[in-house]
Amino acid sequence: MLTPARWLLAALAAVALAGCDTTALKVAEDLKTYDVPATVTTVELTGGSGSVEVAAVDGPHRVRERHVYADLPPLTSHRVEGGTLFLVDQGCGKAADADGRCSTHYRIEVPRTLAVTVKVRTAPVTVTGMTGALDITTDVGAIRGTGLAGKTKATTSVGAVELRYAAAPPAVDVTNDVGATQVFLPAQGEYRIDAKTAAGPAVNLPSLPKAKSAITLRSSTGAITVAPA
Known part of the structure; x- marks a missing residue:
């Protein structure tokens, strides 16, 4: 993970690289x-x-x-x-x-x-259809997953995180310094949701204190959304 003092430099570098004209190379x-x-x-x-x-x-x-x-x-x-x-x-x-x-x-x-x-x-990292455990870390880059079902850990300093589950996961743990975080879970599941961000989380599923599926979401700067899949 980048330190808070370095994420902006990393983001600017990523933007600069994305905007480079590579035709001269x-x-x-x-x-x-x-x-x-x-x-x-x-x-x-x-x-x-x-x-x-x-x-x-x-x-x-x-x-x-x-x-x-x-x-x-x-x-x-x-x-x-x-x-x-x-x-x-x-x-x-x-x-x-x-x-x-x-x-x-x-x-x-x-x-x-x-x-x-x-x-x-x-x-950027994209995961499709995996039901096994995932542990994804990027310094700069979006993390996106669809059709997931396993325990998931996602960590990024700069980048959006979007995770969509086909079955209720045992646990989801997301840390996102700068970027929006969206997690979509099957509506029929039971979850213990702990979401914290300076922007204020939007949680559209009930959080049950005794639920086995633990959803832990943290963001320094960025919206957090939890919604039915």
Whole structure:
């Protein structure tokens, strides 16, 4: 997580990179695709800049990396240890990473029950159809999920968070320094909701003190909304 003094600098940097005219750069692009072994039960990704998509599919199960760079390609790796698929993006080097000339865009297609951990610096993260546990962290980048059902932890310094659940999750824990947070839960579920933000939360579902499903939402600057899915 960024400190409160640094989130504004990060946000301005992200805006500046998004607005850069890359047509003057000699940009290269390449693709890498590999299968996810059937023995994998957990995916852990550590990355820098780009984007991350995680999608539940019946098969085939695979990872696609799209690298965009101006000089040397990003240094990425993947390995399986003890049922966990580790994905690592080390970037292209300090100079290329700093001026936005390096990004890795992941598309991860896996069984819906897998647990997924993602930690990235500047990248939006999208998760679709996963019912396993999620732990998503971005310094700068939106976090969006649809068709979810598992325990979820989402943390961002700058970026919107939008989570939509197809089934009542055991727990949801969101920390968002700057950005709106929206959580949509099945109306038939029972929840213990604790939402706090300077802007004032809008909670449109009953909060039951003895409910097993704990929904904890925190934001320093940004609206919080809890509503039926």
